[in-house]
Amino acid sequence: MTAIGQTTDKGDTAGDISSHVAEQLVHLARLVHGGSSDQCLTPAQWTALRYFARANRFSRTPSAFSEFHATTRGTASQTVKSLIALGFLERHANKSDGRSALIEVTPAGHEKLKDDPLSALTRAIALLPADERGRFATVVSVLASTMARSRTAPIFGNCGECGHCDTTGGGPAYCRCTQSLLNQDDMSALCVDFLPAPPNLR
Amino acid sequence: MTAIGQTTDKGDTAGDISSHVAEQLVHLARLVHGGSSDQCLTPAQWTALRYFARANRFSRTPSAFSEFHATTRGTASQTVKSLIALGFLERHANKSDGRSALIEVTPAGHEKLKDDPLSALTRAIALLPADERGRFATVVSVLASTMARSRTAPIFGNCGECGHCDTTGGGPAYCRCTQSLLNQDDMSALCVDFLPAPPNLR
DNA sequence: ACTATTTTGTTTCGTATCGCTACTATTTTT
């Protein structure tokens, strides 16, 4: 075989290792929601609650969430509706566009997020050595971008790393896409209109 | 704040970064099945087909799959039944235990696995530099173990890295758990009875 | 040897998740 020199005598190729890692990755993601002690919310509801807590003010709409979640607007609308009924989200009208709705997380929603089953994974990641964690974060980001491209799904990212963001002014950053000034909170928030910088890994 | 010295002026703590990575990780996993071109099989069916193709002969049972998938035996039984009806799996009797069923992937099933939507992620991982990929694999493995422990889910792993495996004999490896000899294929296959070695990262 | 108890697997049923297809309301285009 064309096996790369390894310690194992088996013909382990890079493809074998990669597929194995890929399987473990989806298994890891399933463990987040599977067997969780808190069964109050469904996976889709948790994702939505997390999304609206993290997204910037241009992206807190049902449509943007449907793109993020790779689902239809109808399904996203239902998920939002259910969370509003539970009191974790609330709807506000958009003054500049009568069609659009601005979704906000209520105090109860923020409280609920403290029971997020994802926090188990967050803690596990926080236990990693700092440099290891940094490299891991970079790789996950690169993989997410690659996957989003191949699935023609939008790539969501922080304004701070967005190609639309202009920080040269010295003062507050300016977003060329939405043509508005960005405050500190915006800079670390998710945005639908994220323009990825070319991924340069090392 | 008690922020660790970082390049950003924002108070980014390790927890913030970790939760962000955790979110991206589940998003990444969702992209695997969301928006896939091949919609013939459901996510649960893909997982089952992958599992039975990868598991060793002691673990190719509906029960073992239900544990792996963190679901109930009833649901696992349905998934298996549907894949048998589709001709991708087949059932064999276990001679030593009349209750147990041994599930095998048919040639059609192996052919189907070539269209696995997971392969997009596999390819993305394969594009990583070799050393980066190796570190990534280790971290994913550690995280999976940590999560499985916190969810009291069994940790699945290869016989080659299992605490039950005895390779000191020089000849074929011996599994102290099932009390049987392991061939080459077994060594790289998943096993329910995997006994993890203590995770030593770096 | 004979009876519990445990384990494996299946079946049935109910829930609710999610995608699909209209449909309304508002904005933008021509």
Added chain:
DNA sequence: AAAAATAGTAGCGATACGAAACAAAATAGT
């Protein structure tokens, strides 16, 4: 002003999944 595009919702239907009950076989206990 009319047409097209967009944001969001409602209803329908398929089905995935979990919970519980059940049957068969193996194991434990006496």
